[in-house]
Amino acid sequence: MTTNMKEIQFASASYEEWQEQATKALKGKPFESLLTKTIEGITLEPLYTEATLIDKLGEQLEKQVATIRTMKATDSFEIAQQIYGDTAEQFLTNLQDSLSRGNEVLTIDSRVAFEWDTAILTSLADFMTEYTFKLIVENSNDPLMQVFTKIAADKKHAVTGYIVSRESLELADFPNVRTAHSNTVKYHNNGANAVQELAIALAQASDLAKKATSYEDVAQKFFVSFAIDTQFFMEIAKIRAFKVLWKAFSKGLGAEAIAVPIVAETSVRSFSKLDVYVNLLRAGNEAFAGIIGGVDVFTVHPHDVLTKPTEQSIRIARNVLLVANEESHVLNVTDPSGGSYFIESLTADLVKEAWQLFIQIEAAGGLEAYRIDTKIEDVYQTRIKQIETRKASLIGTNIYANPADSMAPESNVQFVDVKRLAIPFEKLRESYAQQNAKMAILTFGELKNFKARADFVAGFFATAGITIEQSGALSTIEEAERWLKTTDYDYIVVAATDDDAKTVVPALLKVKQEKQLLDVAGKFKEEEQAWQADGLNGFIFAGQNMIQKLNAVMASLKEVQG
Structure with a gap:
């Protein structure tokens, strides 16, 4: 008998039925073990369904979706490739090449190796009358700001762009250049989570609104800057949540919401100088999250941007967005992630938590009075602890590291102040590069019994x-x-089963050489005190703070070697 697959129907299961089966599969573990707490304090469920989403949001779901789809400032996203160059001539050559290869927004950081003299400013002014731009400057006295004096009066009205300034500034006679902005990137680079970034964006907008004569005056000059991190779904939800929050913020001012541009870039706080091509994977993940979330302008930083970008790395970064634009078809869909049970729920969670935080900041009297930097530092310390204990992964840095990998000596001045998560491991490498100790793993027993621990120790070091x-x-x-x-090894780690270790370690402690350091892989709570009293240096195990342990090993080696 032939079966028509189109006519087959499967019985639907309720969330409760799924939960019952999931609990059985856990074999004694509580169902709550499937819940995940994010660094924002949001609890992620193991399963999201239409029913659970409707129960959670009710009629607010339709309003949320409608708001997100009407609060996008543009119908697409623009590619904003940053221009690099060691000299003014090279910079202009790279600028022209970038435009010819698909760049759409001239992205220029004023911190360059050459002087912004009259010649280059005049040339740059010509391009800025034809192309949208994004300038990153210190303040209104930044040398790059002199470019606006080179633009003819009859062209000023047609000039469009964004100015990201570390200090507030105003630009007269250029009505289509946006200078009022919420810059969350600097807080992101210090470790802020998504809830904090969203609340900060609103708080900064609130400060601008208090100084302006009307909401329209703010909205026409306003944009928001976000850095997009590697937490793919959280970052999609972050961009979507801002649109909902902006509408609520506008309503609070008694105004009809005007969609404002979201100018975004890939985050470098997760970038590493180790195994730099992994940065390319991070950037691709971040860029696609931003595009799906609905940003209007996006910059992809090259994978070697922490040192010195090359012609190849710049081209690859630009092509990330070109490929996303041409091949993903994401722009053919309004709100690509809309309707996803998980993302809609996560968006609603961010809206709720960020609005509450914004209200707290306002009640305290602003970001400084609220001591937002202290709150962000707490989050940063949590992030660092997660990285150092491998509860969070930086591929190629704290896990799956290549010991033969070398770090470029240069540092890009634009990013030296970013509190990157990889920095402790980069410093560790620099320290160990000066350490000449010989190190080995003593593997005891059969291969199948010690291999897992030996591999763990090898990866650890x-x-x-x-x-x-x-x-x-x-x-x-x-x-x-x-x-x-x-043996002439200075430092040895014993890798064996628990039972074998309990036999072999005491014997080895009796015969080890005076200046040898001996560690053992695994946790041995009952034996710990006695073994260390007999000369054991310590233990290596999963969940341990790697930076603390590796620094302790290095300190002990220096001590015994005199």
Whole structure:
């Protein structure tokens, strides 16, 4: 009998039925173990359904979706490739090349290696009358701001662009240049979470509104800057949530909401100088999240931007957006993530939490009075702890590190102040590069029994740039003792099963050389005190703070080596 697949129907299961089956599959673990708490304090469910979303939002769901779809300032996104160059001539050549290869928004950071003299400012002014721009300056006295004096009076009205300033500024006679903005990027770079970034955006907008004569005056000059991190769904929801929050903010001012541009860039706080091509994967993830979320202008930083971008890396960064534009078809869909049970729920959570935080900031008297920097520092310390204990991953840096990888000596001045998560591991590599100790793993027993721990230890030390050698399988205590007594390694980690370790470690402690440091892989709470009293240096185990442990090992090596 032939079955028509189109006529087959499957019985639907309720959330409660799924939860019951999931609980059975957990085999004794509580269902709550499937819940995930984000750094924003939002609890992520293991499953989202239409029913649970409607129960949560009710009629607010339709309003949320409608708001997001009407609060986008443009119908697409513009590619804003930053222009680089060591000299004024090279800069202008790169600018022209960038435009010919798909760049749409001239993105220029005023901190360059050359002087912004009359010649280059005049040339730049010609381009700025034809193309939208994004300038990153210090304040109104920044040398780059002199470019506006080179633009003819009859062309000023047609000039369009964005000015990201570290201090507030005003630009007269250029009605289509946006200078009023909420700049959340600097807070993001210090470690802020998505809720804090959204609340900060509103608080900064509120400060601008208090100084303006009308809402329209603010909205016509306003834009918001976001950095997009690697938390894909959270970042999509962050951009969507801002649109809902902006409408609520506008309503609070008694005005009809005017959509404002969202100018975004890839986050560099998750970038690393180690295994830099992983930065390209991070940037691709971040760029696509921003586009799906609905940004209007986007900058992808090259994967080697922390040191010195090359012609190739700049081209790859630009092509990330070109490929997304041409091949993803994301622009053919209004609000691509709209209707996703998970993202709609997450968007609503961010709106709720960010609005509450915004109200608290306003009640306190503003960001400074609220001590927002202190709150962000707390979040940053949580992030660092997660990275150092591997509760969060930086591929190529704190996990799956390549010990042979080298770091470029240059540092891009534009990003030296970013509190990047990889910095502790980069410093660790620099320190261990000066350490000449010989290190090895004493592997005891059969390969199948010690391999997992030996691999873990090798990966542990790879994050410090160390290729740690292995003794080879040692099958008896006598063989292990003989190897330890005759080896010239300064630091040794024993990798064995718990039962084997409890036998071999006490024996090895009796015969180890005076200046040898001996560690053991695993946790041995009952034996810890006795073993350390007999000369064991310590333990290596999952969940340990890697930076603290590796620094402690280095300090101990320096001590015994004199």
